[in-house]
Amino acid sequence: MSVPPSHNTSGLRLPPEVTRILYVRNLPFDVSANAMYDTFGKYGAIRQVRMGTNAKTKGTAYVVYEDIYDARNAHDGLSGYNLAGRYVVVTYFQQRTPLAA
Numbered sequence: 001m002s003v004p005p006s007h008n009t010s011g012l013r014l015p016p017e018v019t020r021i022l023y024v025r026n027l028p029f030d031v032s033a034n035a036m037y038d039t040f041g042k043y044g045a046i047r048q049v050r051m052g053t054n055a056k057t058k059g060t061a062y063v064v065y066e067d068i069y070d071a072r073n074a075h076d077g078l079s080g081y082n083l084a085g086r087y088v089v090v091t092y093f094q095q096r097t098p099l100a101a
Contacts, residue, residue, distance in 0.1 A: 020047075020071045021093035022063045028084040029058050035084075036061055043077060044070025062093060 022040075036049045045066040052060040065071040071092075079090045 017092050018072050019092045020065045020068045022071055022075055023091050023093045024061045025089045026086050027059045027061060027088055028086045040074055043074035
């Protein structure tokens with residue numbers, strides 16, 4: 001069985017900040033979820049796209065990939081990508097841990 005070229009076959013580990021969830025900002029306010037699936041889906045299977053809907057979150061989205069290597073390739077390929085006249089910023093989602101009291 002062959003492994004797709006996007007997958008890590010050398011046994012090296014990904015950096016700890018790499019996750020299956022990408023946080024995307026600076027999106028055009030009128031971008032559709034379908035456009036997000038079309039753009040980000042070129043890098044692999046997407047489990048979910050969550051678009052910001054209120055005044056504070058408009059222009060942002062979370063893209064959840066099925067595979068962490070697809071997320072890494074999308075991050076590398078789409079950071080700074082011009083989507084409908086806006087250069088999108090793509091980062092890995094990092095869940096915040098509550099501060100110890």
